[in-house]
Amino acid sequence: MGANFSRMTQSTTEGAEQAIAILGGTGDQGLGLALRFAKAGRTVVIGSRLPERAEAAAHEVEALVPGAKVTGAGNPEATARAAIVILSVPFEHMAGTTKTVKDSLRPGQIVVSMGVPLAAAIGDGAVRTLGVWQGSCAELVASLTPSGVHVVSAFQNVSAHRLRELEHPVDCDVVVSGSPEPRKAVMALCALVPGLRAVDGGPLANARLVEPLTALLIGLNIRYKVPAGIGIRFTGLPD
Amino acid sequence: MGANFSRMTQSTTEGAEQAIAILGGTGDQGLGLALRFAKAGRTVVIGSRLPERAEAAAHEVEALVPGAKVTGAGNPEATARAAIVILSVPFEHMAGTTKTVKDSLRPGQIVVSMGVPLAAAIGDGAVRTLGVWQGSCAELVASLTPSGVHVVSAFQNVSAHRLRELEHPVDCDVVVSGSPEPRKAVMALCALVPGLRAVDGGPLANARLVEPLTALLIGLNIRYKVPAGIGIRFTGLPD
Numbered sequence A, B: 001m002g003a004n005f006s007r008m009t010q011s012t013t014e015g016a017e018q019a020i021a022i023l024g025g026t027g028d029q030g031l032g033l034a035l036r037f038a039k040a041g042r043t044v045v046i047g048s049r050l051p052e053r054a055e056a057a058a059h060e061v062e063a064l065v066p067g068a069k070v071t072g073a074g075n076p077e078a079t080a081r082a083a084i085v086i087l088s089v090p091f092e093h094m095a096g097t098t099k100t101v102k103d104s105l106r107p108g109q110i111v112v113s114m115g116v117p118l119a120a121a122i123g124d125g126a127v128r129t130l131g132v133w134q135g136s137c138a139e140l141v142a143s144l145t146p147s148g149v150h151v152v153s154a155f156q157n158v159s160a161h162r163l164r165e166l167e168h169p170v171d172c173d174v175v176v177s178g179s180p181e182p183r184k185a186v187m188a189l190c191a192l193v194p195g196l197r198a199v200d201g202g203p204l205a206n207a208r209l210v211e212p213l214t215a216l217l218i219g220l221n222i223r224y225k226v227p228a229g230i231g232i233r234f235t236g237l238p239d
Helices: A002-017 A028-039 A053-062 A075-080 A091-104 A137-146 A160-164 A180-190 A204-223 B002-017 B028-039 B051-066 B075-080 B093-106 B135-143 B158-166 B180-190 B204-223
Strands: A020-025 A042-049 A070-074 A085-087 A110-113 A149-153 A174-177 A196-200 A231-235 B020-023 B044-048 B070-074 B084-087 B110-113 B150-153 B171-174 B195-202 B231-235
Touching: A020 A028, A020 A075, A028 A042, A028 A053, A028 A085, A028 A149, A028 A160, A042 A053, A042 A075, A070 A075, A070 A149, A085 A091, A085 A180, A091 A137, A091 B051, A091 B150, A110 A137, A110 A180, A137 A149, A137 A204, A137 B231, A149 A174, A149 A180, A149 A204, A160 A196, A174 A180, A174 A204, A180 A196, A196 B204, A204 A231, A204 B195, A204 B204, A231 B093, A231 B180, B002 B028, B020 B028, B020 B075, B028 B044, B028 B158, B044 B051, B044 B075, B070 B075, B084 B180, B084 B204, B110 B180, B135 B150, B135 B204, B150 B180, B150 B204, B171 B180, B171 B204
Parallel strands: A020 A042, A020 A085, A042 A070, A085 A110, A110 A149, A174 A196, A174 A231, B020 B044, B020 B084, B044 B070, B084 B110, B110 B150, B171 B195, B171 B231
Antiparallel strands: A231 B231
């Protein structure tokens, strides 16, 4: 832990000005985060399996956020260019995408798992979840990343629709789980998005408690007919 | 379904004025609900394994809520006297308590599972959960109740401390899951507690998505040092 950890601390300190890669940044939720981080002035690299799709998404961000520092690249290249790598691909592509970028990851980098094991991955509904051998999608990702890379669980329950409404706050809490220093670095990212509050979710395994919330919220969106997406707020937290 | 269902509908309609039994009503959360329902003018029967403990708890409610219509009884008798039976015992006593009252249950009654499979049940922490063969504590209870009895999942995440602060609203949403008519009857109970909002959680199996929230909240209470208990609110719900 020692050497990798100090490299990580260094990189996250520098990372305040370093690039954020969003793999699957061509999808609704990933593109929403890209827009928000670009609007906050951060350098964003959109990653996709197909570089040309990533570049098209980057142009979309540029069009909506004047002056955005955003580029597109294939997933391995996007990974190599960022301090924080956000995995925003559907659950069925989480393991595969992680394996694809494994050789581009280096000690000290932070990988953020946004995935939820929705049963939609096997053609069943998005209102139910699958059991994951490792306990959660985030732990599955952690089991596939090289030593020294820090996996953090976050952003699962932010509505893509609300992320993309750039003039409005997203009005949602997200629970961030992982080792203390990488967790703090990801909690700091949340502060870049108006109306998005980071809540300290403790160790990574707590993703098991957080990921099911997204399936619950998808069910509520359907039952209450709220296509914009229902969020959560924790009450009673100290300021 | 037909005959039982119409009996149930009848009993829940009458049930607006009928008794609510709270098994495990001598515990913190159960006693908190007893206080709130008694304060709202409802007839409450506190159940316990030991009738004298239930009677002592009923006296406690009477002392705090002048004019409360509350009595105490052994669990089977409390069950027989109520239209809605709330199971508020620790997870390790859920199956046993359900079996104990099985012969007192009748078609049309509603049984509410408040249980969460916290790992505390096996001497591990309350910030983690156990896997339940049936999928959730609520479905475990449903597997043990006679045909015609309607099991509903609710109230898992209401802070006992906030329930017992009778002068303050509890400031929390609860997700209620089960078949439509019994679910509506339990959602109506929530309206009796100031600051408690019922959210339609769909079918009973969704308790699998709701129960883990309590372990998450217990962890947050510890990390943020909020002994009074952190709650949740869903944002973006229609009024």
